[in-house]
Amino acid sequence: MGNRIIVMEDDKFLREFYSFVFRKMKITADILEDGDLFFQKLEAEHYDLVIMDLSLKNTYYNNEKVDGVALSRMVKKNNKLKHIPVIVVTAHLVNYHSKHLFDDSLADDYVIKPIGDVNVFIEKIENTIEQFKQN
Numbered sequence: 001m002g003n004r005i006i007v008m009e010d011d012k013f014l015r016e017f018y019s020f021v022f023r024k025m026k027i028t029a030d031i032l033e034d035g036d037l038f039f040q041k042l043e044a045e046h047y048d049l050v051i052m053d054l055s056l057k058n059t060y061y062n063n064e065k066v067d068g069v070a071l072s073r074m075v076k077k078n079n080k081l082k083h084i085p086v087i088v089v090t091a092h093l094v095n096y097h098s099k100h101l102f103d104d105s106l107a108d109d110y111v112i113k114p115i116g117d118v119n120v121f122i123e124k125i126e127n128t129i130e131q132f133k134q135n
Contacts, residue, residue, distance in 0.1 A: 003129055007031040007051040008038055010058045035061030042081055048129045050075060054090040054101055069105045076106035085132045089113050
């Protein structure tokens with residue numbers, strides 16, 4: 001069975017980018033921006049990885065506006081879901097503010113966008129999935 005990824009992204013261009021990359025990798029990817037649907041799918045289906053945009057602007061969960069920091073933290077604090085690795089994606093440069101956001105998210109790793117080298121991005125995804133499958 002191939003790897004499955006769920007992506008939370010509200011930018012249309014990046015949604016298309018992820019769709020293209022994961023199709024080329026032969027990875028099944030659900031690319032969403034709806035927080036309620038995100039958790040419904042996470043609880044009902046098997047996923048090997050979550051990719052989470054930190055600065056979601058149009059995302060709601062339980063009728064409340066949420067960002068990727070909050071959603072990532074909810075995944076990692078949920079006993080049924082915390083085994084799924086989370087990679088957060090942020091446009092913030094690596095500085096105190098972005099380190100704080102990453103720490104608050106409880107995510108397992110991060111990627112800075114724009115994603116300049118797709119091969120490095122793919123390698124990070126593959127390594128993270130493999131690392132968590134071994135644990």
